[in-house]
Amino acid sequence: MKVVVTGAAGQLGQDVLKELERKNHQAYGVDRTQLDITNKIDVESFINEVKPDVILHCAAYTNVDGAEADEENAYEVNAAGTEYLAKAAKQTGAKMLYVSTDYVFDGTATDPYEVDEPTKPLGAYGRTKLAGEQLLQEHLEQFFIVRTAWVFGIHGNNFVKTMVRLGGERGEVGVVHDQVGSPTYTVDLARFMVELMETDKYGIYHATNSGVCSWYDFAVEIFKQTGMDVKVNPLTTEQFPRPAARPEYSVLSKRKIEEQGLTPLRDWKDALTAYLEQK
Template identity: 75%
Template sequence: MKVVVTGAKGQLGQDVMKQLQAQNHEAFGTDRDDLDITNEADVLKFISDVKPDVILHCAAYTNVDAAEADRETAYQVNAVGTENMAKAAKAVDAKILYISTDYVFDGTATEPYEVEQPTKPLGVYGETKFAGEEFLKKHVEKYFIVRTAWVFGIGGNNFVKTMIRLGEERGEVGVVHDQVGSPTYTVDLASFMLELMKTDKFGTYHATNGGVCSWYEFAVEVFKQAGMSQVKVSPLTTDQFPRPAKRPAYSVLSKQKMEEAGFTPLRDWKEALAAYLAETK
């Protein structure tokens, strides 16, 4: 298949590109240096020239805190950029897969969010990513929306790298214990994306690794698996660690839709973490 990947130099995009190439797909990776997704004319021209079978739209404005002060840029990238990609996909009759986020929910649930549950973003990042979902639905029928959470991979900055760095520098860290979710390894997410794109099972999916933990529990496991058990991890409340953007307290996503459609569930997050740490060595 001929596949365009946006955000190809990002944490997820890098793994998507690797797997496409490993499976002998014709992969065209773009990043902000070579394609401005907020420019409709440029996007339409690029996609009409390539004529892909599938667009894997990984590009996003993901700095959750910065988005609060820079709504316009976040909206241009996450909403308008996605609308441009959707229009371009429609013009060449390509399938499009858009990566969305647990931040479309407000985090007040007590059991995993199902795909069709009402959305209620807490801040600019979630609002703009959800606007992207809506634009996709408006312009194309052949779409996949994949909401994910707590992403970590070898190709970018992430929680695991930050913990290891801080653990080495300070010997102790404080981590919030009252925000709960499911970590997601980019290798596993990319694998699901490739499995999904080969089908016509269009619609919205939730995809994270299996299992549930708090950020505190995630950190403890990182140090345990990295052989750094001497690092002291102190549990903090969200109130003790104020940030510009509100975080969902509970962002566990139900994978029921994925499983009902017959897709391979992603492995448990602890197994995924072990694979990631092995990859970084």
């Protein structure tokens, strides 16, 4: 298949390109220097020229705190950019997969969020990603939306790299223990996305590694696996104020993956081991 990947220079995009190559697909990776997704005309002409079979839309404005003061730009990328790509996909008959987020939920649940549960974002980032989901569905009858969470990979910045750096510098870190979710390794997410795009099993999916932890648990496991002697102090969200509110509980139910007979993502601890071996 001929596949366009937006956000190709990003943490997820780079692993998506590797997976496409591994599966012998013809990949066209673009980052913001090659294609400005917020420019409708540029998007239209690029997609019409390439005529891809699939668009894997990984590009996003992901600065959660920055979006609070810059919602207009976040909207341009996360919502308007998605709409332009969806319109171009419709014109050319391409399948489209949009990567979304756990931040479309408010985090007040006590059981894993199912794909059809009501959305209620707490902040600008979640609002703009949800707007992208809605605009995609407005223009395309058949689509893939993959919501994920707590992403880490070898490309770009992430929680694992931050912990290893801070642990090395200080020997002691403070990490929130009252926000619970599931980490997601970009290699595993990329595999799932490529497997999904090869099917016609359209709809909304939740894809994270299996298992549940708090950020505190995640940090403890990072230091355990790296063999670093670092003291981890549990903090409350109140003790670690940020511009954007975070969902307290953002565990996503992967039931749809199983129902559709797709390959579930491995346990997050195993994924962390694979990541640390790859580094």
